Amino acid sequence: MANIMIQGSKGAYVFYLPKRDLEDAIVSMEFDTPEKWGGEIKLNNGGMYYIEPQPAPARLPISLRAKRLDAAE
Amino acid sequence: MSALTREETEALIQEVLEVYPEKAKKDREKHLAVNDQSIEQSKKCITSNRKSLPGVMTIRGCAYAGSKGVVWGPIKDMIHISHGPVGCGQYSRAGRRNYYVGTTGVNTFGTMNFTSDFQEKDIVFGGDKKLAKLIGEIEQLFPLNKGISVQSECPIGLIGDDIEAVSKKAAAETGKPVVPVRCEGFRGVSQSLGHHIANDAIRDWVLPRREGKAFEGTPYDVAVIGDYNIGGDAWSSRILLEEMGLRVVAQWSGDGTIAEMEKTPYVKVNLIHCYRSMNYIARHMEEKYNIPWMEYNFFGPTKVAESLRAIAAKFDDKIKEGAERVIAKYQPLMQAVIDKYKPRLQGKRVMLYVGGLRPRHVIGAYEDLGMEVVGTGYEFGHNDDYDRTIKDMGNATLIYDDVTGFEFEEFVKRVKPDLVGSGIKEKFIFQKMGVPFRQMHSWDYSGPYHGYDGFAIFARDMDMTLNNPCWGKMQAPWLKKADSETEKKAA
Numbered sequence: 266m267a268n269i270m271i272q273g274s275k276g277a278y279v280f281y282l283p284k285r286d287l288e289d290a291i292v293s294m295e296f297d298t299p300e301k302w303g304g305e306i307k308l309n310n311g312g313m314y315y316i317e318p319q320p321a322p323a324r325l326p327i328s329l330r331a332k333r334l335d336a337a338e
Numbered sequence: 339m340s341a342l343t344r345e346e347t348e349a350l351i352q353e354v355l356e357v358y359p360e361k362a363k364k365d366r367e368k369h370l371a372v373n374d375q376s377i378e379q380s381k382k383c384i385t386s387n388r389k390s391l392p393g394v395m396t397i398r399g400c401a402y403a404g405s406k407g408v409v410w411g412p413i414k415d416m417i418h419i420s421h422g423p424v425g426c427g428q429y430s431r432a433g434r435r436n437y438y439v440g441t442t443g444v445n446t447f448g449t450m451n452f453t454s455d456f457q458e459k460d461i462v463f464g465g466d467k468k469l470a471k472l473i474g475e476i477e478q479l480f481p482l483n484k485g486i487s488v489q490s491e492c493p494i495g496l497i498g499d500d501i502e503a504v505s506k507k508a509a510a511e512t513g514k515p516v517v518p519v520r521c522e523g524f525r526g527v528s529q530s531l532g533h534h535i536a537n538d539a540i541r542d543w544v545l546p547r548r549e550g551k552a553f554e555g556t557p558y559d560v561a562v563i564g565d566y567n568i569g570g571d572a573w574s575s576r577i578l579l580e581e582m583g584l585r586v587v588a589q590w591s592g593d594g595t596i597a598e599m600e601k602t603p604y605v606k607v608n609l610i611h612c613y614r615s616m617n618y619i620a621r622h623m624e625e626k627y628n629i630p631w632m633e634y635n636f637f638g639p640t641k642v643a644e645s646l647r648a649i650a651a652k653f654d655d656k657i658k659e660g661a662e663r664v665i666a667k668y669q670p671l672m673q674a675v676i677d678k679y680k681p682r683l684q685g686k687r688v689m690l691y692v693g694g695l696r697p698r699h700v701i702g703a704y705e706d707l708g709m710e711v712v713g714t715g716y717e718f719g720h721n722d723d724y725d726r727t728i729k730d731m732g733n734a735t736l737i738y739d740d741v742t743g744f745e746f747e748e749f750v751k752r753v754k755p756d757l758v759g760s761g762i763k764e765k766f767i768f769q770k771m772g773v774p775f776r777q778m779h780s781w782d783y784s785g786p787y788h789g790y791d792g793f794a795i796f797a798r799d800m801d802m803t804l805n806n807p808c809w810g811k812m813q814a815p816w817l818k819k820a821d822s823e824t825e826k827k828a829a
Contacts, residue, residue: 270621281621286387286720310379326625 267333269314272326280308281326287312297321305334312336342712342753344734347372351736354748362391369739373731380724386739387720389527395743397763398717402426404532405521406489408615409540412436412566412591413599414446415484416515417476420453421469421501422491426523427453435780437570438593445482452476461493466504473508473516485515485596487539495522515596517543528718528740529693530614537618540599545623548600558584558653559605563620563631564612564695567592569785574792575611575636581667582646582660584653590616603627607652609634611788612695614716614723636788637696637796638703639672668790676706679797682805684708686756689749691741691764692778693717698727700759700778703787703796712753715741743767757804772812774803 271291273279278291289312295304302321306314313334342350351370355363368385377383390396399407402420407430410418420427432449440446454460454468473486486508488501501518509516519539521532560579565572572592579586587605588598602608608620608631620631632652634645643665650661686709690697697714704711713736716723724737731737736749743764750758750773758768759778768775776782776799784799786792 270625272624283618283621286722288722288725324628326621328625 266330268328269316269331270326270328271316271322274325278306278325280306280314282331303329306331342734344372347734347736350749350752353752354745357744362394365391366394366742366745369741370745371737373728373733373735373737375728375731375733377728378725379721380728381721383728384724384737384739386716386724387527387530387718388740390740391742396740397743397761398527398740399529399532400523401521401525401529401532401535402489402491402523403430404529404534404615404718405519405536405539406430406532407434408529408566409533409536409591410487410489410519412438412448413487413594413596414438414440414448415482415595415597416487417447417450417452417480417483417485418487418489419469419472419476420451420491421465421488422454422456422493424453424455426491427451427489433780434566435568435783435785436592437567437573443480447480447483456491456493461497464497464499465494466499466501469499469501469504470508473504473512477512483514485517487517487519489519490522492523495520495524515543515547530718530720533615534618537616537622540619541622544596544599545603545619549603553601553604555604555606556585557606558657559587560584560607560609560649561588561590561598561602561605562586563588563590563602563608563610564616565589565592565788566612568779569781569783569787571636571786571788571792574786574789577791578636578642578646578664578789579609579649582650582664583657584649584660590619603629605629607632607649609649611636613726614694614719635695635699635702636792637700638706638793639668639676639790640706641699641702642668642790642793672790672793675794675797679801680708682801683797685710686804687712687753688757688759689713689736689753689755690758690778691715691717691738691746691760693719696778698723698730700787701730703793704800706793707797707800709757709800712736712755713738713749715739747771757800770812770815772809774806774809776800776803 270281271278280291281288290309291306292309293307296302296318299321301318303316303318315332315334316329355367371384406418428451431451438446438448442449454472460468488505505516505518517539521535525531572589576586588602608629610616610620610631610633613633623629624631635641646661650658688704688709688711697716701711715738757774759776761779765775765777781787787796
């Protein structure tokens with residue numbers, strides 16, 4: 266689990282992982298509706314992370330915990 | 339214009355690496371790269387923010403340097419206690435030239451050194467009592483201080499003193515902020531972690547202090563973050579922002595005060611100059627207070643104009659018009675500077691090795707003078723710094739991370755730049771080699787270099803150094819008998 270930050274706005278989310286200075290666009294997010302938001306997210310560099318599905322945050326950026334599924338190196 | 343091709347540069351790196359033992363070579367190889375603008379992510383070509391190799395000469399600092407020296411130190415109306423043995427504070431005292439307005443020792447304390455001067459008995463029995471006593475004495479002797487920060491040196495973390503408890507108690511007694519900062523020098527690989535720790539301390543102990551209190555804001559409030567007022571840099575930046583109609587609420591942290599920092603959550607936009615040392619707090623404020631932030635670059639008229647327009651784009655037409663007015667006002671002045679110095683500096687090549695933002699930010703200023711940066715590197719940069727650098731640097735130029743003394747010397751010998759810009763630890767080596775040198779940490783006791791006014795000084799300084807007739811007359815003592823032909827070339 267890692268602390269991450271989701272920035273940007275709907276349709277153009279940006280993923281930020283401070284520990285690794287990784288700032289990258291999110292190309293796909295599993296759930297992206299006001300009621301259910303999160304799940305598997307795929308980054309532009311090919312990395313995959315998982316954030317617990319939750320109601321969409323009222324405002325970005327937001328700090329979250331994410332699980333690494335597949336990090337692109 | 340670059341003298342070396344990609345292959346030659348790659349061969350140079352390999353040649354320099356040749357002297358290392360196998361394991362060291364493998365490690366250092368990852369920190370040296372030839373710039374390729376087509377690469378989007380720097381980590382594909384360069385590794386950064388890793389522990390320096392034991393045995394090589396590195397010029398990195400420690401977490402205490404990052405927190406006390408960089409982020410907290412310039413806050414002028416607070417007293418920063420170097421908590422621990424006397425050396426760390428004394429040998430870094432007043433060296434960074436963070437200018438400020440005020441009467442030192444009365445209402446400002448920037449160049450003074452406050453230390454708890456640890457002795458053996460404090461290590462054995464703990465230094466908390468001493469710290470409490472010290473804070474009491476400070477209150478008595480310097481009643482106009484607006485707060486205290488406790489900057490831990492290594493022993494504090496090793497013996498496990500509870501500086502947080504002492505600080506909370508003292509803050510309750512005095513009614514002023516007393517901020518414990520856990521910036522023990524052994525944390526992290528360089529001063530970079532110290533910046534982060536200092537930012538976190540500001541986040542936890544400073545920013546919440548004025549939450550919910552009244553603030554008379556305007557729609558044009560901004561904060562200048564990450565400008566440490568080296569030689570007056572923040573002042574020459576600030577006047578441009580004010581001239582275009584913005585209100586600068588806070589300066590972080592050069593010539594800054596604790597009150598300004600507490601008011602920062604009310605601004606409309608955070609303007610970040612030194613991304614490396616202050617991006618953490620900007621990101622925090624974006625999340626918590628919904629304040630957008632942007633990076634800007636005030637080195638050289640091209641970049642200043644670009645940045646002023648980018649800043650203005652965040653505001654209404656009044657500011658946009660103000661930005662154009664400022665740019666138009668300074669344009670002829672800057673043209674005069676360029677007309678004067680460009681013919682003298684045209685085509686000269688520069689190698690840089692500094693920290694923070696300068697390895698990429700000053701490239702524009704050199705280009706305005708017709709000079710070319712052929713090598714650059716960060717002391718303590720991270721991946722995101724190199725991401726930003728790759729686009730600014732020319733193709734096939736050298737990039738080096740945490741370069742060692744040996745590597746830097748070899749690179750300079752082979753690339754033969756006309757000017758080297760780095761710090762005090764490199765200065766005399768290169769000057770003795772007959773290479774013109776400017777300190778780009780402290781602006782070689784000159785400055786400011788930011789903004790339009792700064793560019794005029796920057797151009798003069800570069801000309802003064804580069805075209806100084808002394809370089810041709812220098813010969814390193816160990817080269818006395820060598821062929822004077824090669825000497826002239828090196829100079």
